[in-house]
Amino acid sequence: MIYLSSKSQYLLQKAEHVIFAISMILNIISIFCLIKETPPHQVKVRKYLLMTQIAVIVTSVYMDILLEPVPLLPALAGICTALLCRAGIPPHTALVCNSVSYIKRRYSNSDSGQYCKRKTYSSPNRIYQSPYNLGWALERGPFFIHGRTPVIMFFLTIAIVVVNGALILFISIFFHMFYVLQRDKSRSRATISKIRRSLFTLFIQVQIDTMPTKNTHNIDSLHEYPHTLDSEANLSIFSLMILHPLVHNIILLGITPTYRAIIISFPRKCR
Incomplete structure (x- = not known):
């Protein structure tokens, strides 16, 4: 059985609002740092970073x-209580719109396979027929529940393999660059150290949109396989995923020396 008390739901949503406010x-x-303070040697990746930042903002506003x-995991179901659902838009329709935008956003990172088409049911009968006993969810507002078919499970498994394979390949390329740099005898140690730091910063910046929550996405994918994780574990994983915009910004501002220096010097300028 899956059950989420009204108090737990309230606390989860309030925590989500607080994190959203800090993230904004x-x-x-x-955005200010990317537009005004990007170092000259990173101008070529600024456009990509700006697009990623805008995507994070849009997704955060849409979802939060x-x-x-x-979510009512491990069942493929959930409750929706926000503005779109109050306006009468079916929850599964709103989720599909977000999934499409998410796919477009992730396409350049080879993450587009993370989502697949699912047949959606919103009939109360489907709720009562669920083996997870979700009848109580009808009292909490609009709900959605997805069917689980062999085709979906097959494509999900392929997607997990492809996405993680692409990530491993990308990381391997950077490791190879670090290895070649380490073997380079034509440069001084000081120069190699500077290049290594710059390369490491670039690696984090390029992968910042996927790395903070990649492991939670991988673990959370297991909810497609029944009885792998219980509802409490799945809810904890979802709570970690809510932190993605916050972690994204902290890493971006902290890993880039120029941005970090601006933030540190700001209190001094205000005195």
């Missing part, structure tokens, strides 16, 4: 304010 402040700082889903 950091988003503004990140307009949609605000409460």
